[in-house]
Amino acid sequence: MLVYIVEDDYSIQKLVEYALHSKGYEVLGFENGRDFFGKLEEQIPDIIVLDIMLPDMDGISILKKIKESAKTDSIPVMMLTAKDTEYDVVNSLDLGADDYMKKPFSVLEFLSRVNALLRRNTKGKAELLEFEGITLDALERTVTVDDEKVELTFKEFELLKYMMSNIDIVLSREKLLNFVWGYSYEGETRTVDMHIKLLREKLGEKRKLIHTVRGMGYKLSARGTYEQENI
Template sequence: MSIMQAQVLLVEDEPAQREVLIYNLEAEGFAVRCAENGEDAMLMVSEALPDLVILDWMMPKVSGIEVCRQLKTRDDTRHIPVIMLSARSEEVDTVRGLETGADDYVTKPYSVNELMARARTQLRRTRSGSVVALSFQDITLDPESHRVIRDDQDLKLGPVEFRLLTRLMERPGRVFSREQLLDLVWGRDIFLDTRTVDVHVARLRKTLTQQGGSDPIRTVRGAGYALG
């Protein structure tokens, strides 16, 4: 895979919450650095810019809201997406967080799966203008030109099959459940039967093998699909 692993800075002072988030972020393939307070977070940002910041509001030394404000007023960090976590669920708090510059606002308690989806969404949004080509074996996918080439032959994919192949090529070897692929390819707000995934995987397979090449998509019984 030629796309770089996303670097996430997690800023959370509660050890239990921090460990749960580290586990799930790493399971999603993110590289995670952690800070236990806002002061340390700003130091870590100065050392190396992350691709995404997941930031708790209530923290010692420097609050999350102040960290967010500082990130969004600096020329070198204002482009970094910030997801604010907070137990403050009143509308006025949400508005304050977003007006400070947070790109998303998640209230506690939250669904970890939903938070992971929101993290992926923010990264897709910020990377959409600078996506590099993906490659796997003899398959190359260029998101900018919307081209897929296999063995020097252009393949014609529909938009759904193109998005499906993109997700699989971003994480070769990883087994995606049908539910995960529905989330990643169609979005969480679209309610479809999981058999829809099977239909489009079959179409993708047909196109990938039309020149006589081997089928690179692996079906894992009871689990889902993987590339390679």
């Protein structure tokens, strides 16, 4: 799960990032609306944590812009506010915010509310990921290639699932390592290369969909020329 945090208070941003990382979330932090919207054009997160008071654009204006776009209006948004006025809370909720927390707040309560928003947002969504003949069932934890079942290890399954959730996006070895093996994992990125090699072997002809982007990482894509690498 990918979380965007828009918060200009460095200490709060890092506290929230650490808490989310500890629970296995991928997190990107932004100190202003400009950087946030720039990244939002590239990749859609699963949830947004948004401060009301920001240097270049206030959180209410950002929230309004998020909810006015068909591309982003379904993303759950949690507002963070140091303000105590009822108006700010009501205004945020009226504009489409899903929840809010007043600073200072309990980290445990924050994590609980984030989990609740994500469960609510994913309820009823398809648990199947499909791409170019590969089908991954997140509930049954099965993978088929052209209707033939493929046996994957836990890490191989998580690696494929993450890549199928980010089609045509270059994923660095560090990002794959952090997401699949855990934020505190102290191994080397060589581990990623070895698992990519094993995953390719099990995907057969579909191995050509996993592209090596030299100097950067890997991406799952139907576009481009596959280049076999020696790992």
